[in-house]
Amino acid sequence: MTQQIVTAAMLAIGDELLSGRTKDKNIGHLADMLLLAAIDLKEVRIVGDEENAIVEALNALRAKYDYIFTSGGIGPTHDDITADAVSKAFDRPCEYNADAMTLLGEMYQRREMDFTDARKRMARMPEGAALIPNKVSTAPGFVIGNVHVMAGVPQVFQAMVDAVIPTLRTGTPVLSVAISCPFGEGDIGTPLAAIQKEHPETSIGSYPRYVDQVFSTEIVVRGRSREAVDAAAVLVREMIETIRREKETAKNR
Amino acid sequence: MTQQIVTAAMLAIGDELLSGRTKDKNIGHLADMLLLAAIDLKEVRIVGDEENAIVEALNALRAKYDYIFTSGGIGPTHDDITADAVSKAFDRPCEYNADAMTLLGEMYQRREMDFTDARKRMARMPEGAALIPNKVSTAPGFVIGNVHVMAGVPQVFQAMVDAVIPTLRTGTPVLSVAISCPFGEGDIGTPLAAIQKEHPETSIGSYPRYVDQVFSTEIVVRGRSREAVDAAAVLVREMIETIRREKETAKNR
Numbered sequence: 001m002t003q004q005i006v007t008a009a010m011l012a013i014g015d016e017l018l019s020g021r022t023k024d025k026n027i028g029h030l031a032d033m034l035l036l037a038a039i040d041l042k043e044v045r046i047v048g049d050e051e052n053a054i055v056e057a058l059n060a061l062r063a064k065y066d067y068i069f070t071s072g073g074i075g076p077t078h079d080d081i082t083a084d085a086v087s088k089a090f091d092r093p094c095e096y097n098a099d100a101m102t103l104l105g106e107m108y109q110r111r112e113m114d115f116t117d118a119r120k121r122m123a124r125m126p127e128g129a130a131l132i133p134n135k136v137s138t139a140p141g142f143v144i145g146n147v148h149v150m151a152g153v154p155q156v157f158q159a160m161v162d163a164v165i166p167t168l169r170t171g172t173p174v175l176s177v178a179i180s181c182p183f184g185e186g187d188i189g190t191p192l193a194a195i196q197k198e199h200p201e202t203s204i205g206s207y208p209r210y211v212d213q214v215f216s217t218e219i220v221v222r223g224r225s226r227e228a229v230d231a232a233a234v235l236v237r238e239m240i241e242t243i244r245r246e247k248e249t250a251k252n253r
Numbered sequence: 254m255t256q257q258i259v260t261a262a263m264l265a266i267g268d269e270l271l272s273g274r275t276k277d278k279n280i281g282h283l284a285d286m287l288l289l290a291a292i293d294l295k296e297v298r299i300v301g302d303e304e305n306a307i308v309e310a311l312n313a314l315r316a317k318y319d320y321i322f323t324s325g326g327i328g329p330t331h332d333d334i335t336a337d338a339v340s341k342a343f344d345r346p347c348e349y350n351a352d353a354m355t356l357l358g359e360m361y362q363r364r365e366m367d368f369t370d371a372r373k374r375m376a377r378m379p380e381g382a383a384l385i386p387n388k389v390s391t392a393p394g395f396v397i398g399n400v401h402v403m404a405g406v407p408q409v410f411q412a413m414v415d416a417v418i419p420t421l422r423t424g425t426p427v428l429s430v431a432i433s434c435p436f437g438e439g440d441i442g443t444p445l446a447a448i449q450k451e452h453p454e455t456s457i458g459s460y461p462r463y464v465d466q467v468f469s470t471e472i473v474v475r476g477r478s479r480e481a482v483d484a485a486a487v488l489v490r491e492m493i494e495t496i497r498r499e500k501e502t503a504k505n506r
Contacts (some may be wrong), residue, residue, distance in 0.1 A: 021460070023281040204332070208405075210409065
Protein backbone atom coordinates (compact mmCIF):
# COMPACT_ATOMS: atom_id res chain seq x y z
CA MET A 1 0.00 0.00 0.00
CA THR A 2 1.36 3.42 -0.92
CA GLN A 3 1.65 5.67 2.08
CA GLN A 4 0.33 9.20 1.72
CA ILE A 5 2.07 11.83 3.79
CA VAL A 6 0.30 15.17 4.25
CA THR A 7 2.19 17.83 6.19
CA ALA A 8 1.08 20.89 8.11
CA ALA A 9 2.40 23.79 10.17
CA MET A 10 0.77 26.20 12.58
CA LEU A 11 1.45 29.90 13.07
CA ALA A 12 0.08 31.25 16.35
CA ILE A 13 -0.10 35.04 16.32
CA GLY A 14 -0.29 37.34 19.32
CA ASP A 15 1.82 39.44 21.70
CA GLU A 16 -0.11 37.91 24.60
CA LEU A 17 1.36 34.46 23.87
CA LEU A 18 4.91 35.83 24.04
CA SER A 19 4.37 37.93 27.18
CA GLY A 20 3.00 34.95 29.09
CA ARG A 21 -0.35 36.70 29.62
CA THR A 22 -2.11 33.97 27.66
CA LYS A 23 -1.02 30.34 27.84
CA ASP A 24 -1.74 28.94 24.39
CA LYS A 25 -4.33 26.18 24.16
CA ASN A 26 -4.74 26.10 20.40
CA ILE A 27 -1.48 24.37 19.47
CA GLY A 28 -2.26 21.27 21.52
CA HIS A 29 -5.83 21.18 20.22
CA LEU A 30 -4.77 21.44 16.58
CA ALA A 31 -2.09 18.78 17.17
CA ASP A 32 -4.74 16.40 18.51
CA MET A 33 -7.14 17.06 15.62
CA LEU A 34 -4.48 16.73 12.92
CA LEU A 35 -3.31 13.43 14.42
CA LEU A 36 -6.87 12.11 14.12
CA ALA A 37 -7.01 13.38 10.52
CA ALA A 38 -3.69 11.68 9.68
CA ILE A 39 -2.04 15.00 8.82
CA ASP A 40 1.51 15.40 10.13
CA LEU A 41 2.06 18.62 12.10
CA LYS A 42 5.74 19.31 11.41
CA GLU A 43 6.36 22.78 12.81
CA VAL A 44 4.77 25.49 14.92
CA ARG A 45 5.78 29.12 15.21
CA ILE A 46 4.56 31.82 17.54
CA VAL A 47 5.07 35.46 16.59
CA GLY A 48 3.73 38.74 17.95
CA ASP A 49 1.37 41.24 16.36
CA GLU A 50 3.99 42.57 13.94
CA GLU A 51 3.30 42.57 10.23
CA ASN A 52 6.83 41.73 9.08
CA ALA A 53 7.15 38.86 11.53
CA ILE A 54 3.83 37.37 10.38
CA VAL A 55 4.59 37.79 6.66
CA GLU A 56 8.04 36.25 6.98
CA ALA A 57 6.90 33.25 9.02
CA LEU A 58 3.88 32.64 6.80
CA ASN A 59 5.84 32.73 3.57
CA ALA A 60 8.48 30.37 4.98
CA LEU A 61 5.87 27.89 6.19
CA ARG A 62 3.46 27.94 3.25
CA ALA A 63 6.26 27.15 0.81
CA LYS A 64 7.31 24.14 2.87
CA TYR A 65 4.18 22.34 4.07
CA ASP A 66 0.88 21.21 2.53
CA TYR A 67 -1.36 23.10 4.95
CA ILE A 68 -0.84 26.09 7.23
CA PHE A 69 -3.15 27.02 10.10
CA THR A 70 -2.97 30.37 11.86
CA SER A 71 -4.58 31.48 15.11
CA GLY A 72 -5.22 34.99 16.37
CA GLY A 73 -5.39 38.56 15.17
CA ILE A 74 -8.66 38.51 13.20
CA GLY A 75 -10.82 40.52 15.60
CA PRO A 76 -12.09 44.10 15.26
CA THR A 77 -9.36 46.05 17.09
CA HIS A 78 -6.27 47.88 15.84
CA ASP A 79 -3.92 45.11 17.02
CA ASP A 80 -5.74 42.57 14.83
CA ILE A 81 -3.50 42.74 11.79
CA THR A 82 -3.52 39.16 10.55
CA ALA A 83 -5.75 39.82 7.52
CA ASP A 84 -3.44 42.61 6.36
CA ALA A 85 -0.33 40.53 6.94
CA VAL A 86 -1.73 37.50 5.09
CA SER A 87 -2.77 39.73 2.20
CA LYS A 88 0.74 41.13 2.07
CA ALA A 89 2.26 37.63 2.16
CA PHE A 90 0.10 36.66 -0.84
CA ASP A 91 0.63 40.06 -2.51
CA ARG A 92 -3.10 40.66 -2.82
CA PRO A 93 -5.25 43.62 -1.76
CA CYS A 94 -6.96 43.32 1.62
CA GLU A 95 -10.62 44.14 1.04
CA TYR A 96 -14.08 43.83 2.57
CA ASN A 97 -15.25 40.37 1.55
CA ALA A 98 -18.84 40.60 0.27
CA ASP A 99 -19.96 37.26 1.76
CA ALA A 100 -18.49 38.18 5.15
CA MET A 101 -20.13 41.64 5.06
CA THR A 102 -23.54 40.03 4.39
CA LEU A 103 -23.06 37.41 7.10
CA LEU A 104 -21.95 39.91 9.75
CA GLY A 105 -24.42 42.63 8.70
CA GLU A 106 -27.37 40.25 9.05
CA MET A 107 -26.13 38.93 12.39
CA TYR A 108 -25.78 42.40 13.93
CA GLN A 109 -29.17 43.41 12.54
CA ARG A 110 -30.75 40.34 14.15
CA ARG A 111 -29.12 41.26 17.45
CA GLU A 112 -30.05 44.94 17.03
CA MET A 113 -26.39 45.93 17.34
CA ASP A 114 -24.56 48.56 15.31
CA PHE A 115 -22.41 47.19 12.49
CA THR A 116 -19.58 49.56 13.48
CA ASP A 117 -16.45 50.29 11.45
CA ALA A 118 -14.55 48.20 13.99
CA ARG A 119 -16.88 45.23 13.43
CA LYS A 120 -16.58 45.67 9.65
CA ARG A 121 -12.84 45.08 10.07
CA MET A 122 -13.71 41.43 10.71
CA ALA A 123 -14.88 41.15 7.07
CA ARG A 124 -11.50 42.26 5.69
CA MET A 125 -9.62 39.49 3.87
CA PRO A 126 -7.24 39.05 0.97
CA GLU A 127 -8.95 39.20 -2.41
CA GLY A 128 -10.08 35.71 -3.42
CA ALA A 129 -10.32 34.30 0.12
CA ALA A 130 -13.12 31.85 1.00
CA LEU A 131 -14.87 31.92 4.38
CA ILE A 132 -14.37 29.49 7.25
CA PRO A 133 -17.69 29.36 9.09
CA ASN A 134 -17.81 29.78 12.85
CA LYS A 135 -20.85 28.73 14.88
CA VAL A 136 -19.72 30.47 18.06
CA SER A 137 -19.33 34.14 17.12
CA THR A 138 -20.41 34.21 13.41
CA ALA A 139 -17.29 36.25 12.46
CA PRO A 140 -15.62 33.97 9.92
CA GLY A 141 -12.05 32.87 9.38
CA PHE A 142 -10.80 32.48 5.84
CA VAL A 143 -8.81 30.25 3.52
CA ILE A 144 -6.44 31.50 0.87
CA GLY A 145 -4.20 29.11 -0.99
CA ASN A 146 -3.04 26.53 1.54
CA VAL A 147 -3.41 28.92 4.49
CA HIS A 148 -6.30 28.66 6.94
CA VAL A 149 -6.71 31.80 9.03
CA MET A 150 -8.57 31.27 12.29
CA ALA A 151 -9.42 33.03 15.55
CA GLY A 152 -7.33 33.02 18.71
CA VAL A 153 -10.14 32.60 21.26
CA PRO A 154 -10.03 28.84 21.89
CA GLN A 155 -13.78 28.19 21.59
CA VAL A 156 -13.86 30.01 18.25
CA PHE A 157 -10.60 28.43 17.04
CA GLN A 158 -11.98 24.99 17.82
CA ALA A 159 -15.24 25.69 15.97
CA MET A 160 -13.24 26.76 12.92
CA VAL A 161 -10.96 23.70 13.11
CA ASP A 162 -14.09 21.52 13.14
CA ALA A 163 -15.27 23.29 9.98
CA VAL A 164 -11.90 23.00 8.22
CA ILE A 165 -10.81 19.41 8.96
CA PRO A 166 -13.39 17.73 6.67
CA THR A 167 -12.18 19.86 3.73
CA LEU A 168 -8.56 18.66 3.96
CA ARG A 169 -6.78 15.93 2.08
CA THR A 170 -5.67 13.37 4.65
CA GLY A 171 -2.78 10.93 4.77
CA THR A 172 -2.23 7.34 5.82
CA PRO A 173 -2.99 7.28 9.55
CA VAL A 174 -0.13 7.03 12.00
CA LEU A 175 -0.69 4.14 14.37
CA SER A 176 0.83 4.18 17.80
CA VAL A 177 1.28 1.92 20.80
CA ALA A 178 2.12 3.51 24.16
CA ILE A 179 3.94 1.37 26.69
CA SER A 180 4.42 2.47 30.27
CA CYS A 181 7.91 1.69 31.52
CA PRO A 182 8.79 1.85 35.23
CA PHE A 183 12.46 2.54 34.51
CA GLY A 184 14.20 5.80 33.69
CA GLU A 185 15.70 6.56 30.31
CA GLY A 186 19.21 5.78 31.55
CA ASP A 187 18.23 2.14 32.00
CA ILE A 188 16.52 1.71 28.65
CA GLY A 189 18.59 3.97 26.40
CA THR A 190 20.96 1.39 24.92
CA PRO A 191 18.53 -1.52 24.32
CA LEU A 192 15.82 0.85 23.03
CA ALA A 193 18.23 2.33 20.48
CA ALA A 194 18.91 -1.22 19.24
CA ILE A 195 15.18 -1.86 18.76
CA GLN A 196 14.79 1.44 16.89
CA LYS A 197 17.71 0.49 14.63
CA GLU A 198 16.14 -2.90 13.91
CA HIS A 199 12.78 -1.26 13.04
CA PRO A 200 13.59 1.85 11.01
CA GLU A 201 10.04 1.91 9.59
CA THR A 202 8.80 2.88 13.06
CA SER A 203 9.59 5.92 15.14
CA ILE A 204 10.14 5.04 18.78
CA GLY A 205 9.87 7.92 21.20
CA SER A 206 10.68 7.82 24.88
CA TYR A 207 9.17 10.41 27.18
CA PRO A 208 10.55 10.81 30.68
CA ARG A 209 8.21 11.47 33.57
CA TYR A 210 9.31 12.79 36.90
CA VAL A 211 6.84 12.09 39.70
CA ASP A 212 7.65 12.06 43.43
CA GLN A 213 11.35 12.41 42.64
CA VAL A 214 11.38 9.19 40.58
CA PHE A 215 11.94 9.06 36.82
CA SER A 216 9.89 6.65 34.70
CA THR A 217 9.27 6.61 30.97
CA GLU A 218 6.47 6.33 28.49
CA ILE A 219 7.63 4.63 25.33
CA VAL A 220 5.58 5.28 22.20
CA VAL A 221 6.04 3.27 19.02
CA ARG A 222 4.60 5.05 15.99
CA GLY A 223 4.36 4.07 12.34
CA ARG A 224 2.06 3.73 9.36
CA SER A 225 2.26 -0.09 9.19
CA ARG A 226 0.35 -2.09 11.81
CA GLU A 227 2.74 -5.06 11.48
CA ALA A 228 5.85 -2.95 11.97
CA VAL A 229 4.43 -1.12 15.00
CA ASP A 230 3.27 -4.35 16.64
CA ALA A 231 6.59 -6.10 16.03
CA ALA A 232 8.59 -3.26 17.59
CA ALA A 233 6.14 -3.05 20.53
CA VAL A 234 6.70 -6.74 21.29
CA LEU A 235 10.44 -6.10 21.51
CA VAL A 236 9.92 -3.07 23.76
CA ARG A 237 7.83 -5.13 26.19
CA GLU A 238 10.46 -7.90 26.18
CA MET A 239 13.14 -5.29 26.89
CA ILE A 240 11.24 -4.03 29.94
CA GLU A 241 10.91 -7.59 31.27
CA THR A 242 14.62 -8.23 30.74
CA ILE A 243 15.56 -5.08 32.68
CA ARG A 244 13.16 -6.02 35.46
CA ARG A 245 14.74 -9.49 35.77
CA GLU A 246 18.24 -8.03 35.72
CA LYS A 247 17.39 -5.58 38.48
CA GLU A 248 15.86 -8.32 40.64
CA THR A 249 18.88 -10.56 40.14
CA ALA A 250 21.17 -7.68 41.10
CA LYS A 251 19.08 -6.98 44.22
CA ASN A 252 19.09 -10.63 45.36
CA ARG A 253 22.75 -11.11 44.70
CA MET B 254 16.80 57.51 30.00
CA THR B 255 18.06 55.24 27.26
CA GLN B 256 15.92 52.17 26.84
CA GLN B 257 17.70 48.86 26.56
CA ILE B 258 15.96 46.22 24.48
CA VAL B 259 17.12 42.62 24.89
CA THR B 260 15.46 40.05 22.64
CA ALA B 261 15.01 36.29 22.91
CA ALA B 262 13.51 33.32 21.10
CA MET B 263 12.63 29.81 22.18
CA LEU B 264 12.96 26.56 20.25
CA ALA B 265 10.93 23.72 21.76
CA ILE B 266 12.09 20.35 20.43
CA GLY B 267 10.11 17.11 20.44
CA ASP B 268 7.82 14.94 18.30
CA GLU B 269 5.52 14.60 21.32
CA LEU B 270 4.68 18.33 21.19
CA LEU B 271 3.61 18.05 17.54
CA SER B 272 1.61 14.85 17.95
CA GLY B 273 -0.44 16.34 20.79
CA ARG B 274 0.80 13.64 23.21
CA THR B 275 2.42 16.31 25.36
CA LYS B 276 0.87 19.75 25.86
CA ASP B 277 3.80 22.12 26.21
CA LYS B 278 4.17 23.92 29.52
CA ASN B 279 7.65 25.34 29.01
CA ILE B 280 6.80 28.12 26.56
CA GLY B 281 4.40 29.82 28.97
CA HIS B 282 6.84 29.43 31.86
CA LEU B 283 9.75 30.91 29.93
CA ALA B 284 7.52 33.76 28.73
CA ASP B 285 6.62 34.59 32.34
CA MET B 286 10.25 34.45 33.51
CA LEU B 287 11.58 36.54 30.62
CA LEU B 288 8.92 39.18 31.22
CA LEU B 289 10.11 39.47 34.83
CA ALA B 290 13.70 39.72 33.60
CA ALA B 291 12.78 42.46 31.10
CA ILE B 292 13.86 40.35 28.14
CA ASP B 293 11.51 40.46 25.14
CA LEU B 294 10.46 37.02 23.90
CA LYS B 295 9.94 37.69 20.18
CA GLU B 296 9.43 34.29 18.60
CA VAL B 297 8.89 30.64 19.47
CA ARG B 298 9.28 27.64 17.22
CA ILE B 299 8.39 24.01 17.84
CA VAL B 300 10.07 21.33 15.73
CA GLY B 301 10.27 17.53 15.98
CA ASP B 302 13.23 15.29 16.72
CA GLU B 303 14.80 15.81 13.28
CA GLU B 304 18.35 17.06 13.01
CA ASN B 305 17.86 19.21 9.92
CA ALA B 306 14.76 20.88 11.33
CA ILE B 307 16.58 21.71 14.59
CA VAL B 308 19.71 23.01 12.85
CA GLU B 309 17.75 25.18 10.45
CA ALA B 310 15.51 26.69 13.13
CA LEU B 311 18.41 27.27 15.52
CA ASN B 312 20.59 28.99 12.95
CA ALA B 313 17.72 31.24 11.86
CA LEU B 314 16.92 32.23 15.45
CA ARG B 315 20.41 32.67 16.86
CA ALA B 316 21.34 35.08 14.08
CA LYS B 317 18.29 37.21 14.83
CA TYR B 318 17.86 37.45 18.61
CA ASP B 319 20.13 38.12 21.60
CA TYR B 320 19.32 34.91 23.45
CA ILE B 321 17.93 31.54 22.37
CA PHE B 322 16.47 28.97 24.75
CA THR B 323 15.79 25.39 23.71
CA SER B 324 13.80 22.70 25.51
CA GLY B 325 13.90 18.96 25.01
CA GLY B 326 16.01 16.24 23.47
CA ILE B 327 18.93 16.14 25.92
CA GLY B 328 18.14 12.85 27.66
CA PRO B 329 19.89 9.48 27.33
CA THR B 330 17.82 7.82 24.56
CA HIS B 331 18.33 7.55 20.80
CA ASP B 332 15.66 10.17 20.06
CA ASP B 333 17.55 12.75 22.15
CA ILE B 334 19.48 14.42 19.35
CA THR B 335 19.59 18.03 20.47
CA ALA B 336 23.30 18.01 21.46
CA ASP B 337 24.26 16.65 18.04
CA ALA B 338 22.02 19.12 16.23
CA VAL B 339 23.32 22.12 18.21
CA SER B 340 26.92 21.00 17.55
CA LYS B 341 26.13 20.79 13.86
CA ALA B 342 24.53 24.25 13.89
CA PHE B 343 27.70 25.66 15.47
CA ASP B 344 29.93 23.48 13.26
CA ARG B 345 31.74 22.03 16.27
CA PRO B 346 32.41 18.44 17.30
CA CYS B 347 29.94 16.91 19.75
CA GLU B 348 32.02 15.39 22.54
CA TYR B 349 31.84 14.10 26.10
CA ASN B 350 32.20 17.22 28.24
CA ALA B 351 34.70 16.53 31.03
CA ASP B 352 32.84 18.55 33.69
CA ALA B 353 29.56 16.84 32.85
CA MET B 354 31.22 13.38 32.92
CA THR B 355 32.58 14.11 36.42
CA LEU B 356 29.27 15.50 37.67
CA LEU B 357 27.21 12.58 36.36
CA GLY B 358 29.80 9.92 37.24
CA GLU B 359 29.90 11.05 40.87
CA MET B 360 26.11 11.25 41.10
CA TYR B 361 25.57 7.70 39.79
CA GLN B 362 28.32 6.42 42.07
CA ARG B 363 26.62 8.04 45.08
CA ARG B 364 23.34 6.41 44.07
CA GLU B 365 25.08 3.09 43.35
CA MET B 366 23.75 3.10 39.79
CA ASP B 367 25.63 2.09 36.65
CA PHE B 368 26.98 4.99 34.58
CA THR B 369 25.75 3.30 31.39
CA ASP B 370 26.61 4.33 27.83
CA ALA B 371 23.07 5.71 27.59
CA ARG B 372 23.59 7.89 30.68
CA LYS B 373 26.95 9.04 29.32
CA ARG B 374 25.05 10.45 26.32
CA MET B 375 23.79 13.16 28.67
CA ALA B 376 27.37 14.49 28.95
CA ARG B 377 27.68 14.98 25.18
CA MET B 378 27.86 18.65 24.14
CA PRO B 379 29.45 20.84 21.50
CA GLU B 380 33.12 21.54 22.14
CA GLY B 381 33.43 24.68 24.27
CA ALA B 382 29.99 24.47 25.87
CA ALA B 383 29.53 25.51 29.52
CA LEU B 384 27.19 23.65 31.86
CA ILE B 385 23.79 24.81 33.06
CA PRO B 386 23.31 23.29 36.52
CA ASN B 387 20.15 21.41 37.37
CA LYS B 388 19.15 20.70 40.97
CA VAL B 389 16.39 18.26 40.05
CA SER B 390 18.10 15.49 38.06
CA THR B 391 21.79 16.59 38.09
CA ALA B 392 22.09 16.03 34.31
CA PRO B 393 23.11 19.48 33.10
CA GLY B 394 21.99 21.63 30.20
CA PHE B 395 24.56 23.71 28.39
CA VAL B 396 25.28 27.13 26.92
CA ILE B 397 27.13 27.71 23.69
CA GLY B 398 27.31 31.17 22.17
CA ASN B 399 23.92 32.77 22.76
CA VAL B 400 22.09 29.42 22.87
CA HIS B 401 20.89 27.89 26.15
CA VAL B 402 20.05 24.20 25.79
CA MET B 403 17.69 22.89 28.45
CA ALA B 404 15.61 19.83 29.30
CA GLY B 405 12.01 19.18 28.20
CA VAL B 406 10.65 17.78 31.49
CA PRO B 407 9.02 20.88 33.00
CA GLN B 408 10.46 20.52 36.52
CA VAL B 409 13.97 20.20 35.08
CA PHE B 410 13.41 22.96 32.51
CA GLN B 411 12.27 25.30 35.26
CA ALA B 412 15.29 24.50 37.44
CA MET B 413 17.57 25.29 34.49
CA VAL B 414 15.74 28.55 33.72
CA ASP B 415 16.23 29.57 37.35
CA ALA B 416 19.96 28.93 36.95
CA VAL B 417 20.21 30.80 33.64
CA ILE B 418 18.16 33.96 34.25
CA PRO B 419 20.66 35.62 36.66
CA THR B 420 23.43 35.22 34.03
CA LEU B 421 21.58 37.20 31.34
CA ARG B 422 21.83 40.82 30.34
CA THR B 423 18.43 42.39 30.96
CA GLY B 424 16.60 45.28 29.40
CA THR B 425 14.46 48.17 30.55
CA PRO B 426 11.41 46.58 32.17
CA VAL B 427 8.12 46.63 30.31
CA LEU B 428 5.41 48.09 32.51
CA SER B 429 1.81 47.15 31.97
CA VAL B 430 -1.63 48.08 33.18
CA ALA B 431 -4.48 45.62 32.63
CA ILE B 432 -7.98 47.03 32.45
CA SER B 433 -11.03 44.81 32.46
CA CYS B 434 -13.64 45.99 29.97
CA PRO B 435 -17.21 44.65 30.02
CA PHE B 436 -17.71 45.36 26.31
CA GLY B 437 -16.72 43.29 23.30
CA GLU B 438 -14.05 44.34 20.84
CA GLY B 439 -16.63 45.52 18.32
CA ASP B 440 -17.69 48.28 20.73
CA ILE B 441 -14.21 49.48 21.60
CA GLY B 442 -12.32 48.94 18.35
CA THR B 443 -12.59 52.44 16.89
CA PRO B 444 -11.97 54.56 20.04
CA LEU B 445 -9.19 52.23 21.22
CA ALA B 446 -7.39 52.58 17.87
CA ALA B 447 -7.52 56.35 18.34
CA ILE B 448 -5.91 56.06 21.79
CA GLN B 449 -3.19 53.79 20.41
CA LYS B 450 -2.52 56.31 17.63
CA GLU B 451 -2.24 59.14 20.17
CA HIS B 452 0.20 57.10 22.32
CA PRO B 453 2.58 55.39 19.90
CA GLU B 454 5.16 54.88 22.68
CA THR B 455 2.80 52.34 24.26
CA SER B 456 1.50 49.08 22.87
CA ILE B 457 -2.18 48.60 23.60
CA GLY B 458 -3.45 45.04 23.31
CA SER B 459 -7.05 43.94 23.53
CA TYR B 460 -7.83 40.35 24.41
CA PRO B 461 -11.33 39.05 23.87
CA ARG B 462 -12.86 36.69 26.39
CA TYR B 463 -15.87 34.55 25.70
CA VAL B 464 -17.67 33.39 28.83
CA ASP B 465 -21.30 32.22 29.04
CA GLN B 466 -21.83 33.26 25.42
CA VAL B 467 -20.88 36.87 26.15
CA PHE B 468 -17.77 38.60 24.81
CA SER B 469 -15.82 40.96 27.04
CA THR B 470 -12.28 42.27 26.71
CA GLU B 471 -9.14 42.69 28.71
CA ILE B 472 -7.22 45.73 27.58
CA VAL B 473 -3.51 45.79 28.38
CA VAL B 474 -1.40 48.94 27.99
CA ARG B 475 2.32 48.15 27.85
CA GLY B 476 5.37 50.35 27.55
CA ARG B 477 8.76 51.15 29.01
CA SER B 478 7.79 54.62 30.26
CA ARG B 479 5.59 54.83 33.39
CA GLU B 480 4.20 58.24 32.34
CA ALA B 481 3.21 57.06 28.87
CA VAL B 482 1.54 53.89 30.16
CA ASP B 483 -0.39 55.76 32.84
CA ALA B 484 -1.54 58.47 30.41
CA ALA B 485 -2.86 55.92 27.92
CA ALA B 486 -4.52 53.91 30.71
CA VAL B 487 -6.44 57.03 31.86
CA LEU B 488 -7.81 57.42 28.32
CA VAL B 489 -8.80 53.74 28.15
CA ARG B 490 -10.75 54.03 31.40
CA GLU B 491 -12.47 57.19 30.13
CA MET B 492 -13.34 55.37 26.91
CA ILE B 493 -15.02 52.56 28.85
CA GLU B 494 -17.07 55.09 30.86
CA THR B 495 -18.13 56.88 27.67
CA ILE B 496 -19.31 53.64 26.06
CA ARG B 497 -21.19 52.72 29.25
CA ARG B 498 -23.02 56.06 29.25
CA GLU B 499 -23.83 55.78 25.56
CA LYS B 500 -25.27 52.32 26.04
CA GLU B 501 -27.41 53.47 28.97
CA THR B 502 -28.70 56.46 27.06
CA ALA B 503 -29.61 54.20 24.13
CA LYS B 504 -31.42 51.78 26.44
CA ASN B 505 -33.46 54.54 28.14
CA ARG B 506 -34.37 56.23 24.89
